[in-house]
Amino acid sequence: MHEDRLRHLLDLIRGGVLSRRDALRRLAGLGLTAPMATQVMALAGVSPAAAQAPGAEPVRRGGGGPLRLLYWQAPTLLNPHFATGATNQDASRIFYEPLAGWAADGTLLPVLAAEIPSIENGGLAPDGRSVTWKIKPxxxxxxxxxxxxxxxxxxxxxxxxxxxxxxxxxxYRDVTVVKVDDLTVRVEFRQPTPFWAETFVGSRGLIVPKHLFERYVGAASRDAPANLRPVGTGAYRFVSFAPGDVLHASLNPDYHLPTRPFFDTLEVKGGGDATSAARAVLQTADYDFAWNLAVEDDILKRLEAAGRGRVVFIEGGDIELLHLNPTDPNREVEGERSHASTTHPALSDPAVRQAIGLLVDRDALEQFIYGRGGPATGNVLNNPPRFRPPQPSRAFSVERANEVLEAAGWRRGPDGIRAKDGVRLRFVLQTSVNAPRQRTQALIKAAALRAGIDVEVKAVAATVFFSSDVANPDTYTKFYADLQMFTTVMTQADPQRFMNQFVSWEMASRANRWQGRNIYRWRSPEYDRLFREAEGELDPIRRADLFLRMNALVLADGYVIPLVGRPRVNAHANALRPVLSAWDNTLWLLSHWGREGG
Structure with a gap:
């Protein structure tokens, strides 16, 4: 049994998220008999009355005082439809809600929906062509x-x-949404659709108010005042926001759960670095919660020893990837660099991509940098387990990289840097400012130099790198570099939305204001075909096989190099009771956060 899963289930029960029946069912899924599950809940201080229905505990709203969160990558906007990067998605999630969210065990929990659609309640069409959602009154x-x-x-x-x-x-692009009545909509699909929990669900399903945005559709969308002053349905109401710095909110007295939320005020402080954020929770106790602690594991262990807080690791599908640019970042076409019509002068050679893959020491990244927060992996797709392929070879060999480049005609010059047909192997590797990433850059740079490749490292402030600023050349979505590194987040317990980051129609470009999910500019007609097939495949075994084949295609081409898995790593004060999930935003159920004894 996984101790963390059991602890999380008990937190959901204490917080009133799960009914007693659901709690017993899920505990049974961990191998507990019904009597044993009841005893475990009792020993954990969960009374039968407290687990009868969602919202049963606590008995009143508010009284929890301030809740202070540290997001060292500060949010820059508050519209979920423009939220590139996890920080903007999380900040938007404070105010806006979806119909349903993804719990830690990969199941759906209703938020704005009255219930989760099923064939039994008539919400799911047996032919897989529609899903009907009922809004909570x-x-x-x-x-x-x-x-x-x-x-x-x-x-x-x-x-x-x-x-x-x-x-x-x-x-939303490939569906039709039909109003059935004032509190019911039907989402219709073009074909039988196995993954129906996409529209209005999870991090990309947050709903904004028509009456405040209907004047700002299309080209006027960036002009809406509510982009920075949200009016949502969430447990906290907007107070103030300084983009890139601090966000303040207060308890919503009319929230649709009568005894939620617990905290009276909320502050999300941005800026700084991950190590300082960890220290502010684990050592000095100045804050209640620190997000995304991409910090060397030995530092986290030392800080945790102070006894003021704990570090929590939640395994999901997030992964740190190294991207090789298929396009030319130094050539401008129609006012746009890294244009899809261009080809990279050196990385277009498969031998160069193969050599770079051999120069990445993933095991060293896990052992010496990330530890518990970064298990080495050679796959893009690592979770959920039924979609996890066998681990491919993760060979690290400078000698073999030299052999590959030499055989392909890349010769060393007087300075030791290889060249071919006037093209030199000089690359810019960019990422955000973050200690583990800078150490990773240093490892790659050192190994590359031994193979005759000159790597210039570039570190961009996280508030810039992950921002949605269409005018800034250093955002990660523009990819104006040869190599790039960051974590891709998987916010659903299904790989469909995660794997669409590689389809050709999602390519980021000036035309879509660099909002397309395919930041890598990678294209494969075969991948596109497999993805379209998976979208309509109702057989779960065949569908899983299609995603495994997609994973293999990405790896074979060598433009995307997996580094380490990234479990969600957060720290919180000992008394804080956050409800966390690796399959949704960190703040997916902020309404149910509380404190021991509160």
């Missing part, structure tokens, strides 16, 4: 206007409009 926006089906239909129209350039467009 009585939900109101923060300004008092009622949430209705019209808001959902509007979000569909808003996000799928190409001129809006929404990062969520892929979740």
């Amino acid at each position: 009585g939900v109101r926006w923060h300004d008092g206007v009622a949430l209705t089906a019209d808001d959902l239909v509007f979000n569909w129209d808003y996000a799928r409009n190409p001129a809006t350039a929404a990062v969520t467009a892929g979740s």
Whole structure:
């Protein structure tokens, strides 16, 4: 049995997220008999009455005082449809909600929905061509206007409009949303669709109010005042926001769960670095929670020894990838570098890509840098388990890299750097400012130099690198470098949305304001075909096989090099009870966060 999974289930029960019946069912899934599960809940201080229904505990709203969160990569906007990067998605999630979210065990929990659709309750069509969602009655926006089906239909129209350039467009583009009545919508698919929990679900399903955004559709979408002053349905209401710095919110007295939330005020402080954030929670206790602690594991262990907080590792599908640019970042076409019509003068050679892959020592990254926070992997797709392929070879060999380059005609010059037909192997490797990433850059640079490749390392402030600023050349979505490194987040317990980051129609470009999910500019007609087939494959075994074949295609081409898996690593004060999931935003169920004894 996994201790962390058991602890998480007990937190969900204490917080009133799960009914007693659901709790017993899930504990049974961990191998506990019903009597044993009941005894475990009792020993953990969970009474039968406390686990009867969602919202049963606590008995009143508020009284928890301030909740202070540290996000060292600070958010820069508060519209979920433009939220590139996890920090912007999390900040938007404070105010906006989806119909349902993904719990830690990969199941769906209703948020704005009255229930999760199923064949039994008539929500799922047996032929896989539609799903019907019922909205929870009585939900109101923060300004008092009622949430209705019209808001959902509007979000569909808003996000799928190409001129809006929404990062969520892929979740709405290929469906039709029909209003059934004031509190019901039907999402219709073009074909039988096995993964129906996409539109209005999870991190890309947050719903914004029609009455505040309907004047700002398409080309005017970036002008909406609510992009920075959100009016949502969430447990906390907007107070103030300084992009790149600090966000303040306060308890929503009209939240649709009568005894939620617990905390009276919320502060999300941005900036600094991950190590300082860890210290502020684990050592000095100045903050309650620190997000995404990409910190060397030995440092985390030393800080945790102070006894003021704990580090939590939640395994999911997030992964740190090294990307090799198929396009030319130094050539401009129609005012755009890394244009899809260009080809990289050196990385287009498979031998160069193979050599770079041999120069990445993943095992050293795990052993000496990431530890518990970065298990080495050679796969892009690592979770959920039923979609996990066998580990490919993770060979590290400078000698073999030299042999590959020599055989391909790349000869060393007087300075030791290889060249061929006037093209020298000189690359810029960029990533965000972060100690483990800078150490990773140093390892790659040192190994590359031994193979005759000159790597210039470039570190960009996280608030710039992960921002949505269309005017800034250093954002990761523009990819104006030869090599690039960051973590790709998997926010669903299904690989479909995760793996669409490699399809050709999602390529980031000036035309879509660099909002396309395919930041890598990688293209493969065979990958596109397999992805389309998986979208309509109802047989779970055949569908899993299609995703495994997609993973193999990405690896074979060598433009994308997996480094380490990235379990969600956060720290929180000992008394804080966050409800976390690796399959959704960190703040996916902020309404249910509490403190021991509160």
